[in-house]
Amino acid sequence: MPEIDAERLLGDLRALAAIGAYRTGVHRPTFSPDDMRARHWLLARLEEAGLDASIDGIGNVIGRTREAGPVLLLGSHVETQPHAGWLDGALGVIYGLEVARTLGRGIDVAAWADEEGHYASMPGSRSFIGALSEADIEACVNRDDGTPLRAALARAGLADRPRAQLEAERYLGYLEAHIEQGDELDTSGLRVGVVTSIVGIWQYRIRFEGMQNHAGTTRMAIRRDAGVALVRLAAAIDRRFPEIAGPRTVWTTGRIVLHPGAPSVVPGSAQMLFQIRDADPDRLASLEGELERLVAEADAGPCRVQLERLSASMPTLMDPRLQLALEQAAEHHAAGAHIRMPSGAGHDAQNLARRLPAAMLFIPSIGGISHHYDENTADPDIVLGCQVLATAAESILTEKSGGDTARNAQ
Amino acid sequence: MPEIDAERLLGDLRALAAIGAYRTGVHRPTFSPDDMRARHWLLARLEEAGLDASIDGIGNVIGRTREAGPVLLLGSHVETQPHAGWLDGALGVIYGLEVARTLGRGIDVAAWADEEGHYASMPGSRSFIGALSEADIEACVNRDDGTPLRAALARAGLADRPRAQLEAERYLGYLEAHIEQGDELDTSGLRVGVVTSIVGIWQYRIRFEGMQNHAGTTRMAIRRDAGVALVRLAAAIDRRFPEIAGPRTVWTTGRIVLHPGAPSVVPGSAQMLFQIRDADPDRLASLEGELERLVAEADAGPCRVQLERLSASMPTLMDPRLQLALEQAAEHHAAGAHIRMPSGAGHDAQNLARRLPAAMLFIPSIGGISHHYDENTADPDIVLGCQVLATAAESILTEKSGGDTARNAQ
Numbered sequence: 107m108p109e110i111d112a113e114r115l116l117g118d119l120r121a122l123a124a125i126g127a128y129r130t131g132v133h134r135p136t137f138s139p140d141d142m143r144a145r146h147w148l149l150a151r152l153e154e155a156g157l158d159a160s161i162d163g164i165g166n167v168i169g170r171t172r173e174a175g176p177v178l179l180l181g182s183h184v185e186t187q188p189h190a191g192w193l194d195g196a197l198g199v200i201y202g203l204e205v206a207r208t209l210g211r212g213i214d215v216a217a218w219a220d221e222e223g224h225y226a227s228m229p230g231s232r233s234f235i236g237a238l239s240e241a242d243i244e245a246c247v248n249r250d251d252g253t254p255l256r257a258a259l260a261r262a263g264l265a266d267r268p269r270a271q272l273e274a275e276r277y278l279g280y281l282e283a284h285i286e287q288g289d290e291l292d293t294s295g296l297r298v299g300v301v302t303s304i305v306g307i308w309q310y311r312i313r314f315e316g317m318q319n320h321a322g323t324t325r326m327a328i329r330r331d332a333g334v335a336l337v338r339l340a341a342a343i344d345r346r347f348p349e350i351a352g353p354r355t356v357w358t359t360g361r362i363v364l365h366p367g368a369p370s371v372v373p374g375s376a377q378m379l380f381q382i383r384d385a386d387p388d389r390l391a392s393l394e395g396e397l398e399r400l401v402a403e404a405d406a407g408p409c410r411v412q413l414e415r416l417s418a419s420m421p422t423l424m425d426p427r428l429q430l431a432l433e434q435a436a437e438h439h440a441a442g443a444h445i446r447m448p449s450g451a452g453h454d455a456q457n458l459a460r461r462l463p464a465a466m467l468f469i470p471s472i473g474g475i476s477h478h479y480d481e482n483t484a485d486p487d488i489v490l491g492c493q494v495l496a497t498a499a500e501s502i503l504t505e506k507s508g509g510d511t512a513r514n515a516q
Numbered sequence: 517m518p519e520i521d522a523e524r525l526l527g528d529l530r531a532l533a534a535i536g537a538y539r540t541g542v543h544r545p546t547f548s549p550d551d552m553r554a555r556h557w558l559l560a561r562l563e564e565a566g567l568d569a570s571i572d573g574i575g576n577v578i579g580r581t582r583e584a585g586p587v588l589l590l591g592s593h594v595e596t597q598p599h600a601g602w603l604d605g606a607l608g609v610i611y612g613l614e615v616a617r618t619l620g621r622g623i624d625v626a627a628w629a630d631e632e633g634h635y636a637s638m639p640g641s642r643s644f645i646g647a648l649s650e651a652d653i654e655a656c657v658n659r660d661d662g663t664p665l666r667a668a669l670a671r672a673g674l675a676d677r678p679r680a681q682l683e684a685e686r687y688l689g690y691l692e693a694h695i696e697q698g699d700e701l702d703t704s705g706l707r708v709g710v711v712t713s714i715v716g717i718w719q720y721r722i723r724f725e726g727m728q729n730h731a732g733t734t735r736m737a738i739r740r741d742a743g744v745a746l747v748r749l750a751a752a753i754d755r756r757f758p759e760i761a762g763p764r765t766v767w768t769t770g771r772i773v774l775h776p777g778a779p780s781v782v783p784g785s786a787q788m789l790f791q792i793r794d795a796d797p798d799r800l801a802s803l804e805g806e807l808e809r810l811v812a813e814a815d816a817g818p819c820r821v822q823l824e825r826l827s828a829s830m831p832t833l834m835d836p837r838l839q840l841a842l843e844q845a846a847e848h849h850a851a852g853a854h855i856r857m858p859s860g861a862g863h864d865a866q867n868l869a870r871r872l873p874a875a876m877l878f879i880p881s882i883g884g885i886s887h888h889y890d891e892n893t894a895d896p897d898i899v900l901g902c903q904v905l906a907t908a909a910e911s912i913l914t915e916k917s918g919g920d921t922a923r924n925a926q
Contacts, residue, residue: 286733287730287732287733288730288733288734288735289734289735289738290735305732307732307780309779318887318888319884319885319886319887319888320697320698320860320861320886320887321766321768321770321791321793322697322715322717322766322793322859322860322861322862323696323697323698323859323860323861323881323884323886324697324698324699324766324860324884325698325699325700325764325766326758326761326765326766326767328699328884331768333769333770333772334754334769337747337750337751337754337769338751338754340747340751341747341748341750341751344744344747344748348736351736354735355736356731356732356734356735356736357736358731358741358779358780358781358782359743359744359747359774359783360731360743360774360777360778360779360780360781360782360783361774361777361778361779362743362772362773362774363772364769364770364771364772366598367770367771368770368771369719369768369770369771369789369791370717370768370770370791371768371770371887372768372770373769373770379779381731381779381780383731383732449732449733450730450732450733450734451730451732451733452732471733474729474733474734474738475729476729476730476733477728477729477730477781478728478729
């Protein structure tokens with residue numbers, strides 16, 4: 107049974123959190139100076155651990171063991187959301203580093219670039235699996251300031267580097283550890299989650315076109331107020347969705363804009379961004395059907411209402427054999443304190459799962475807080491999660507030496 | 517009976533509309549280069565008409581007849597909303613100029629600065645009646661780019677100029693003509709409105725405080741979504757207000773902001789700007805009471821909800837004697853095609869009415885469109901309105917010569 111070094115693990119997590127520290131958390135947007143410092147810091151740690159490490163042309167930091175393989179790939183990401191937490195992403199990367207050091211064999215470690223989507227949806231892991239073209243890269247710009255991804259890569263010193271490509275035969279599978287970011291483990295007193303699937307995320311833009319007019323002289327009876335149309339649809343969703351949603355379905359209106367947005371002007375147009383998440387593709391489809399029905403109802407009113415689907419990722423199932431290895435390790439180190447659960451958030455594992463057996467392990471988020479600098483996990487839970495991952499990784503590697511690979515069990 | 521010069525009137529309106537022309541309308545924000553060009557253009561027209569004209573330290577353009585008085589004051593404003601119409605404001609100023617030229621006596625003309633509120637609520641007419649202190653001016657900033665009013669005045673070449681002050685004994689009263697900006701005249705085929713009162717406008721900011729969190733991992737049951745709280749309150753207002761509003765009450769949610777406004781983040785805070793208008797102060801008070809009740813109900817939910825009253829102008833009654841003069845002139849030129857009606861919009865007349873008998877005349881807005889470059893009025897209606905105003909002004913001046921002033925009738 108491998109034994110991780112708890113002090114070394116926590117020390118590395120804290121050292122990484124010091125780069126771009128913000129209040130109790132971290133501010134390290136992708137390819138910012140602090141983010142690049144973090145990538146180079148990680149590169150040095152991977153090399154110290156005896157891995158061949160490099161940063162590729164999309165910003166992925168990858169450390170490879172010198173063995174021929176097949177080996178396991180462990181990873182997550184190191185950039186953060188703005189003014190966010192110290193563990194989101196960093197945890198899975200430093201776990202990978204610590205497991206590589208502990209086992210001393212059979213582990214590659216990766217930090218995928220821009221999982222947090224400052225420029226695109228998980229371009230690092232998509233690049234690695236061969237699902238990001240040069241044209242895709244050309245089209246990516248920073249969501250806040252519009253900087254082209256190409257320019258950001260050049261400024262980060264990564265222009266003209268090759269992009270690492272997955273050799274599928276090198277790997278038994280991919281394991282990613284992450285904080286849960288929800289409160290299920292925390293409120294139930296459980297310490298480890300074994301992820302069964304990653305939810306599908308279906309995103310929509312809904313546009314309302316009415317007639318902009320004077321808020322004093324335009325009688326209520328003749329108004330075509332795009333803001334009122336938006337409020338009525340959002341309220342209808344709020345009433346109707348709980349009746350048809352599943353127990354873990356979530357839906358969110360993250361943005362509302364009224365145009366022109368002046369206190370004395372009846373809004374002439376309006377827009378909302380709406381999102382549905384569920385692990386069941388049939389349920390996603392039926393919720394979308396209900397949304398279409400409500401939009402059609404709204405469109406029968408005084409304003410024109412248009413629904414545009416921006417994206418629709420399918421739910422991703424985690425590999426059953428890798429799940430079992432994680433569960434057995436969790437039972438060994440924390441008997442009865444683990445649970446199988448879906449991930450409500452997207453992760454790089456959903457990309458790796460398109461080419462490799464993949465699985466994820468969750469540890470508790472205190473209060474379920476994430477994407478906020480108050481995000482935290484108790485030290486004993488951080489240590490336990492890494493120990494479970496090390497034990498699972500060793501058992502997968504050992505099983506493979508016995509001639510039965512998780513891969514073949516697919 | 518005075519006879520205005522229709523060609524001269526329309527020619528001047530079109531010449532003014534050419535300054536800052538935008539599509540079929542005008543873009544002349546207060547103290548922009550085009551707005552200052554318009555003020556200087558007007559100054560020259562007033563001087564050509566034999567008035568002593570000047571631009572004062574707040575940007576008011578005032579032309580005075582050389583008679584001792586008492587005389588009539590006619591006016592409105594020349595700056596516009598962004599990308600707005602050619603008649604809103606300009607009409608009343610050019611009517612004043614044309615009436616001064618037609619009567620050749622007894623008329624002062626004013627273009628009040630910033631009725632459109634780029635920097636403050638009608639600072640020009642407030643300055644003229646002595647209701648704008650130097651401290652008020654210090655506090656004013658541009659609503660779009662934050663430029664201090666002082667800096668804008670300096671850039672416009674108006675720093676250190678004196679601000680013109682009303683000498684109440686000089687005036688029999690104030691008359692302001694304006695497009696209706698609503699559709700009541702247009703849809704009923706009427707051609708002149710005699711304004712009975714200017715509505716009170718009560719404005720509110722409503723703030724919602726919830727808990728920002730991850731839109732994938734935070735279960736619906738534990739969310740404190742500030743955006744959902746806002747939508748529920750806005751929907752409750754939308755259901756409840758029609759049951760208790762008067763026939764001419766209007767209410768508007770002009771702005772909604774969710775924070776942080778990202779598609780995958782449960783909004784942690786939200787804000788809406790809400791406004792009620794009515795000519796009856798008791799009804800305004802009872803609607804505010806209902807709003808307070810709905811906000812308290814919302815505050816009992818998972819988010820904290822706070823109502824802040826930003827302003828509450830009282831309805832302003834127009835002078836009965838001046839109304840009668842306008843009505844008699846309207847009956848003379850357009851028998852049966854005029855009506856008494858309240859103004860749903862605020863106007864400089866509400867400030868002048870605090871110190872002088874004041875009244876307003878409306879002409880139709882095609883389709884009720886205003887604050888939009890499509891705003892328009894048929895030429896014959898534009899000409900008729902000015903003829904009515906000239907006839908009313910002459911009768912008021914004549915009546916006064918007969919020893920009975922509108923002022924004394926107050």
